[in-house]
Amino acid sequence: MEQPQTQILAHKPAKPVGIVGYGAYVPRYRLPAREVARIWKGGKDEAPVREKAVPGADEDVITMSIEAARNALARARIHAHEIRAVWVGSESHPYAVKPSSTVVAEAIGAPVSIQAGDWEFACKAGTEAMVAAIAMVSAGMGRYALAIGMDTAQGRPGDALEYTAAAGGAAYLIGPAEESLAVVEGTYSYVTDTPDFWRRAHERYPEHGQRFTGDPAYFKHITEAGKQLMKDLGVTAADIQYAVFHQPNTKFPQRVGKMLGFTPEQIQPGLLSPVIGNTYAGAAMIGLSAVLDCAKPGDRILVVSFGSGAGSDAFLFRTTEALVERQRLALQTQDYIARRTEIDYGMYVRLRGKLAD
Template identity: 55%
Template sequence: MANSENKQVINAGIVGWGAYIPMYRLPTREIARVWGWPEHQYKALNVSHKAVDGPDEDSTTMGYEAAYNALLRSGIDPKMIGAVFFGSESKVYAVKPSATLIAEMIGATPDTMASDLEFACRAGSEGLKASLGLVSSGMVKYALAIGSDTSQAEPGDVLEFTASSGAAAFIVGPRSESAAIVEDTYTYVTDTPDFWRRAEKPYPRHGEGFTGEPAYFYHIMGAVKGLFEKTGLKPDDFDYAIFHQPNGKFPLKVAQRLRFPKEKVLPGLVTPYIGNTYNASALLGLARVLDQAKPGQRILLAPFGSGAGSDAYSIVVTDLVEERQDKAPKVDDYLARSYEIDYALYAKFRRIYVMLPRG
């Protein structure tokens, strides 16, 4: 395989990580009840509930809280952050960066880069990889990569069963300060129109089954196999495998194809409880694994974004992980903080009802 990526030591790693999941949960059976789907339609997805953002939340507030948690774990001065990347497909402004908002909120401004990235569900991961590059090259000391989404789905579309809300953030810094170092990465992209949202349209469209084989499976397999080839690593070398999780079924299936046993996938699989948080999907899985990982363990991370592409990372946990695990709320704390709502409240929170401006 011709390889555009040089084999080199990445002199950077994850110094701090943070998660955020909103409190509200909509059971998938509620969606089926309202839209008249048979049980079979959603049970196979292996998603019991999805996390719903409250009426005063959005991708910015969620991304901020994840970033704040990452900062707490890192213990660094936010002024030292030289780049903020915000990956989302549910930005609150079509034009105006969310990255500057979060950079200002955490106190990283004005001496920093800041930009929003878009690549369906993979922009947050691209931010992570770009951060690794910036830090490794010595251009900045620390960088912040955020994946955050209040995912859109057209009411009545099957996508509605899984499109949910959440955020994950990572402070990337020098290898010596890292709780987990990134050994290597490999990225695999093609032009594959499996899922998209046209400009100024409120909901995305997708190719149903077309999102599976030629998109999700093809790109993740391509990225992971590319990483294996580049590094000589094999499934047995990893303690955890985290894949993009659009539902609770695909990650287990792709793991099987790559010969990862289920036990290595389950710790980083959060979609069955909260749905697909898009840009936070695989990254929340990584946050949950880091919450419990032991020094020396190796993690495979493979986010995916429609359109389409996947990044594969080999990550090794360092001795610093344990002292940072309790410095901020864990993914499990947010999973435990749940309040079930019905479809009517969900529709209100998500502004699905047509309301005219007043007052």
């Protein structure tokens, strides 16, 4: 049944909640796009990003999530034993069966009386976990819930995705509004069955629908989710200081921002894909952490993720006075981006385990 146009579809938390702590992580290695073009395109190709972040040989979604979660805890200034949920969203969990979340929970000192689980929804697994964390805290099932979006994304050698499939992400501790550095004003999600990108069980690399990934997938879902949320909350792009979108490359988030009425200045602080690549489940979440690092109290931030398959989660946050003192309590997103060791394609092949036996 068609829903009437006037219906309010956005969710406002029953009990006010927000972000009490956040933390980013990006590994130190960078593969310049020109290296990929050198190997596969004779050096001549228009690359979708400048370079991408590559994990070290001893890093995976679990280790990266642990560091981001520790940064979030440092900013929240709470002890881990107060957490009631540890959720990790990713499409590169180290195990097919055995949760990443239990290792993360144990490493950060979370108690045994928690919800724990791994989430999968391509690039929006982390924001899906964040919606659940907001609901859980708002429902009074726990004072704090931890939602993480983190990936070490897979790109088939020579495929267009090899330029961008990167590693990184961020962790968010959701808690009561009165302790928050950014309060949740509302959320809205838009989901359809759209086969734009997938990876079958036991396959190492994903497949994608080429140009089909654009209009019917990325642009449709992000604009529907973003428009509905802004309409229901009675705000326009002019009422919002920053907008962060899922960022599979440099152009898509810029174009979708323009479609929703945002200026390049509103997009720029959260647009990290040119320098770290597409961090999949981490992408929108680490874009938000970069914005929180530089936002001022009272700023409104719109975040809209996109996960293939397909769906978008939209959030509107409003920062509080508590933000400023917590920005410096842990490493900032740009600290990790500035820590940069360039590697060539040969080292990339070794670090990502792409050599056949």
